[in-house]
Amino acid sequence: MEAVAPPAAGTPAIRCAGQERGYPEFADRAARIANGLRETGVGPGDRIAVVLRNEPAHLEITAGAALLGASAVPVNWHFRHDDLRHVLTDSGSKVVFVHTDLLDRVAAVLPEGVRLVEVAVPAGVAAACGITASPPTGAHPLLDEWLAGHEPLDRPAAERPPTVIYSSGTTGRPKGVLRAPVAPDRLAEGVQRFLEYFAVAPGGRTLIPAPLYHASPSQHAVLALAAGLDITLMPRFDAEEFLRLVERHRIEQVQVVPTMFVRLLRLPKDVRERYDLSSLTSVVHAAAPCPPHVKHAMIDWLGPVLREYYGGSETGAVTWCDSAEWLAHPGTVGRASGTGEVAVLDRDGQPLPPGATGDIYLKPSEDWPQFTYLGDPDKRAAMEAPGLPGYVTIGDIGHLDADGYLYLSDRRNDMVISGGVNIYPAEIEAALLALDGVRDAAVFGIPDEEFGEVLAAHLETEPGVRLTAEAVRGHVAERLAGYKVPRAVVFEQRLPRDESGKLFKRRLRDPYWAEHGGAI
Template sequence: MDVAVTPPAIRCAGVEHTYPTFQERSARIAAGLRALGVEPGERIAIVMRNEPAHLEIAAGAARLGASAVPVNWHFRHDELRHVLGDSDSKVVFAHTDLVPGVAAALPERARLIEVPVPDGTAAACGFPPPPVTGDHPLLDSWLYGHPPLAEEAARRPSTVIYSSGTTGRPKGVLRDPVGAEQLADAVAKFHEFFAVEPGGRTLIPAPLYHASPSQHAVLALAGGLDITLMPRFDAEEFLRLVEHHRIQQAQVVPTMFVRLLRLPKDVRERYDLSSLTSVVHAAAPCPPHIKHAMIDWLGPILREYYGGSETGAVTWCDSQEWLAHPGTVGRAEGTCSVVVLGPDGVALPTGRTGEVYIKPSDTWPQFTYLGDPAKRAAMEADRLPGYVTIGDIGHLDTDGYLYLSDRRNDLVISGGVNIYPAEIEGCLLALDGLRDAAVFGIPDEEFGEALAAHVEPEPGAALTTEDVRAHVADRLASYKVPRTVVFEERLPRDESGKLFKRRLREPYWAGRDRTI
């Protein structure tokens, strides 16, 4: 089959739906939700891995004027109960193997729709397809019991993404619905900044419960792109899909770069990646040596942006800009703007490090947090209306390019000196035999905080604590050398590469006053 002339479709692990099929199914889902009493402005939840049905359910909710809440399917017990209850989800869709946990956390009067796990999705995730429970309506029989909903909401609600909860329970980001003109503007910017033509072929390897892949999927659908989803990221499978489907554009996170680069050279060279014209990354700092290596491999097709679930992308840079400004996350585009403020709320001069405040595009929808307007207000700059912070520390150069040092909550203050763990983590990732690293502050009686590094070695690597400390000491100032080094079999990351540093840090601070 010639992929180049095949009509665009949405596929994942052996399941493929054409756009007409996708639209019919989402319209039936919209009708089914209305029959269950879901009203415009309300919410439904999706506790599922990546697959076409995930996107169809979200599109069906939007057609009705309701918001979908993609839930991290790793959540258990209280985590699920919090998100489902806090979002006041009226209907919850869950993969079969996740149904028991979801049913136990289901809010009163909420309805549960069971979604069988496709064979390919189960295989990719490493388990046999589970038999359906038979306790709840099954997605296909339920949706085909309703005629497609002909009408569509005039304003499209956004998905409600729950923050990762690094400083407490996660909060849902609720953005204003957008009209047709706003959506068209967003799609045009998507085509421009992601360097993909209408009808082009894109690959989404990260979980749809994260903001970036979720928004990517929404805009790709609105732009009529051919969409390939991965149930979970696997480095060689990523290369195989690029070759097989002649993928032109993909959005990834830096951890995926690390895993791709660690494939043996002969494996990387086995696949034809010449169709790729744009690889976009965001969501976490990318160590400069990793980005250099990716550009050397794929060519100058890497593009990067910075922003948040709340603000959308605010800064952008392509490979040429990054090579001219190594380490940058880009420069504000269009009507977006960036300023770096000191503790007194006054803008800092070029090169000075402080808290980063960003102003979203004039066409980006306003946002708040479900049930917590005070948190939204606390993000705003007192003297700069329209500017908010998402908790990052950084500086601007003379050309207006932004450089991030770390997250505000990850900043370590040791003996009055500010230390940014991201710099040390990037240094450690260049150590042969080290697969992953997490650096953070732990209690210290003399200095207030000291540095700890939890590291994940490559299988078979004979690294020692002194190897780790010496590697940092040879490259960074002495006060940046971790005092404590702990070897872990595996650091706590999800499929998108998100590191749950809080899980590592909490035991050190139990019973103490630091905000985790």
């Protein structure tokens, strides 16, 4: 992300929970942060970490780093212990910006020599998140005082930095997706494509309700800033507050995940009808499959303004469909757009005909940067399609129809997507196996109307050991982020493994899905 040329006074701004920054102030603060980082020893090619909830400072810090040619790494502020230590160490960040109430958690796993900058939790953000704003500790520089002590950087770096976003991986550890720097002409193309597909004009009004540590909201913010949009951030998603913000700021465009649709539809009808949503012209969703009945209900409510895409942190959006296309092809996630392409291959890497299910491979659009994984180039190479240069898989399986529309049916690995968040069961199983009395553990996704999937844990205990579901959940909650705590906990006499030790997890998982008709 880079600080953009500010529009004229009185035009679009960046706001969140009572804070508002005009673009001139935003650009000034970003330039002061850049100079402060430079004097701290950060330079081109370096990385910093941002452990903050959504608020304008998150974007200012990211923009300030980019002015130096440095990369800001957004970190999931729910992370604890090993996950947090891994990201801060693996990213090689030299400075960490952190909300005051999260300081102890970060300091406990901070690599040696890394500097901390405290960011006071704004009152509106604290209220929205249901926390008590902690007073500054005084042990580290406080952001507002720190940036005020520096003049704005007067000579930005000549080149844009690469971007780094962490996403759950097949090892269970968050993996760093390193995307190459984008040339100015490619950035301009990307901004134009964003405006076209998100159906918003330069200077238009957008709302970002999802956490900026996720790839899609982060990229949305990058492009929205580059396009000079009026940006409203939500510290956390609340269904009625979402409607209030759309009405108050006459929001035209928003990007959501299907879980948000479910929560919006659960509001009483009189509450939903209380707000004027007529300004909405584009509601984009992605990150997880959307149950068809939920999407139908949203189109019935808002009109044909829904747009959907499919892709990943590594590829960006590759397929798109608008409401009319989806209604004509129910269940699709769209078809390849622009210069992006999709192929469905069998296990031998051969193309499959329409209707046949296989591994999905994506070829990103030409304006999407090349990527690799920090410290794991072999993993990047393993994603390539044999015989199809430039095509990569993100682990999903599905099929194309005769018109080229893509449909998802399953994931090749055991990853669970709950509320748009990728969760890998292996790390949860490892945490459970550390609990006294647990002999074996299997964690997997089961259907849920709101989140798409939630976690179930089936446990085999040592003879004579009696555990409760509450004790199991508490054990996981102490070690991992809250969204990784299993919703269902079941105790088994023996988990289904063969003589080689292979766990037949599907035998445990299938009954849940069969009871639900095999789909959400």
